[in-house]
Structures are given as structure tokens and as C-alpha cells.
Amino acid sequence: MRFPNPVFVALDTPDLPRALELAESVKPYVGGLKVGLEFISALGPDGVKAMSGLGLPVFADVKFHDIPNTVAGAAKAIAGLGVSIFNVHASGGEAMMRAAVEAIAPFNPRPKLIAVTVLTSMDEAALDATGQKGPAKAQVARLAALVKKSGLDGVVCSAHELAMVREVAGPDFLTIVPGIRPAGAAIGDQKRVMTPAEARAAGADILVIGRPITGAADPAAAAQAIMEELGL
Numbered sequence: 490m491r492f493p494n495p496v497f498v499a500l501d502t503p504d505l506p507r508a509l510e511l512a513e514s515v516k517p518y519v520g521g522l523k524v525g526l527e528f529i530s531a532l533g534p535d536g537v538k539a540m541s542g543l544g545l546p547v548f549a550d551v552k553f554h555d556i557p558n559t560v561a562g563a564a565k566a567i568a569g570l571g572v573s574i575f576n577v578h579a580s581g582g583e584a585m586m587r588a589a590v591e592a593i594a595p596f597n598p599r600p601k602l603i604a605v606t607v608l609t610s611m612d613e614a615a616l617d618a619t620g621q622k623g624p625a626k627a628q629v630a631r632l633a634a635l636v637k638k639s640g641l642d643g644v645v646c647s648a649h650e651l652a653m654v655r656e657v658a659g660p661d662f663l664t665i666v667p668g669i670r671p672a673g674a675a676i677g678d679q680k681r682v683m684t685p686a687e688a689r690a691a692g693a694d695i696l697v698i699g700r701p702i703t704g705a706a707d708p709a710a711a712a713q714a715i716m717e718e719l720g721l
């Protein structure tokens with residue numbers, strides 16, 4: 490599933506005027522907006538609705554992970570905010586994922602439902618310490634197969650696992666890839682990273698990019714440079 494502009498900018502801020510200012514400035518250079526736990530915890534449903542009104546698809550990165558009944562209720566509430574994409578944690582299991590799929594089935598248009606496999610901030614040692622069976626590629630492959638079986642639209646994974654995900658889930662499965670760092674950018678807390686051009690070449694449908702854009706002195710110029718790197 491190829492998007493004309495695959496870059497979704499991660500607006501990780503608790504400050505609505507700042508988020509709106511960032512979104513307006515990068516709007517000509519990105520394909521979508523991503524709001525996550527920092528934004529949603531501070532600004533709630535009204536904040537999400539404000540971003541949905543800007544004319545770009547919104548990805549609500551809520552990463553639900555709870556019992557099926559609770560996740561079903563939360564999924565319905567998020568779908569009601571008019572977002573294009575939202576996510577759950579694949580490690581919540583098949584019953585949880587199926588409950589979310591069922592809960593949003595009546596929505597038209599129905600948002601895409603995606604599951605996070607292994608966070609891009611985790612390396613092999615961190616994965617091992619949680620008791621999950623590594624290497625990351627194997628764990629992502631197992632979870633991607635489960636996500637597909639549960640009827641979701643795709644996964645969040647790092648660019649390093651894209652080939653593996655395509656193998657287990659096929660070409661139409663949506664792949665959302667954070668941990669994107671242009672050459673020379675600070676890596677921060679991310680571990681499994683790739684540049685925008687490499688990740689796109691590896692087959693990512695959506696690139697989620699936060700600090701390399703939002704932390705730049707000129708976010709619009711940073712987003713434009715990424716667009717040029719992608720040949721857009």
C-alpha cells in the first residue's frame with residue numbers, strides 16, 4: 490500500500506498551539522500527522538479532533554494493550570474521533586485484537602487498525618529481558634503473523650524487519666515504520682533505526698518521523714529535506 494507522501498510527522502508535545510503551529514508549517518511536506526500518548530494524555534479527544542480538522546490523515550498512536558472488553562470500548566471511542574489510523578499492541582493477543590476489529594467494523598469510513606510488534610526503542614537485550622523470544626526479527630515475524638490472522642490492517646515495526654513482515658503477511662499489509670533517522674541525526678532513545686530513503690527502499694508504507702523534524706531549528710526545512718531525500 491503506497492502513499493504519495495509516506496511521511497507522518499510525530500507531534501509529541503502536550504501543547505496544542507505548538508502542535509498546530511508545527512502541523513501548519515510542515516503541512517506542504519508531509520503526508521499525515523501522528524499524535525501519541527504525550528499529546529493525547531495532555532489534550533484528550535478535543536486535541537485529536539483539532540488535528541483531524543487540518544486536512545491531513547491523522548494517526549492516533551494510542552497503543553492500546555488491555556483486556557479485550559476494555560480495548561473494544563476504547564477502540565470505538567477513538568474511531569469516533571475521525572482518525573484515519575490507530576494502533577494496539579500485538580502482544581495483547583488475538584482475542585484483544587479481534588475485539589478491536591469487531592468494535593470498529595460499523596464505522597464508515599473505518600479507520601485502519603495497526604498493531605505494534607516490537608518497539609523500535611528495544612534492542613535484543615531489552616527484548617530478552619522481557620522474556621520475549623528474540624531476535625527482534627523472529628519476534629516481529631511471529632507477531633505480524635498473529636496480527637494478520639486477527640484481521641488487522643498492518644503492523645508497526647522497524648525498517649529492519651520489513652522483508653520478514655512482507656514474507657509472513659503479504660504485499661497488502663500496511664507497514665508503519667518509526668525509528669527513522671536522516672544521516673547524522675541524533676538517534677536518541679531509538680535502537681533499530683534506518684534513514685528515510687533506506688526505509689522507503691526496504692518497502693515501508695508509512696515513515697513516522699518526530700524529533701528529526703520537530704526538534705529542528707526549522708521544522709519545515711527539515712521536512713522538505715526529507716521529502717527531497719525520498720525523491721518527492
Ligand SMILES: O=C(O)c1cc(=O)[nH]c(=O)n1[C@@H]1O[C@H](COP(=O)(O)O)[C@@H](O)[C@H]1O
Nearest residue numbers: 499525550607608609645667697698699700
Ligand atoms: O507506534 C508508534 O508510532 C511507535 C512505535 C515504535 O515502535 N516506536 C516509535 O518510536 N513509535 C512512535 O514513533 C515516534 C518516533 O519519534 P522520533 O523518535 O522522535 O522520530 C514516537 O512518537 C513514538 O511514540
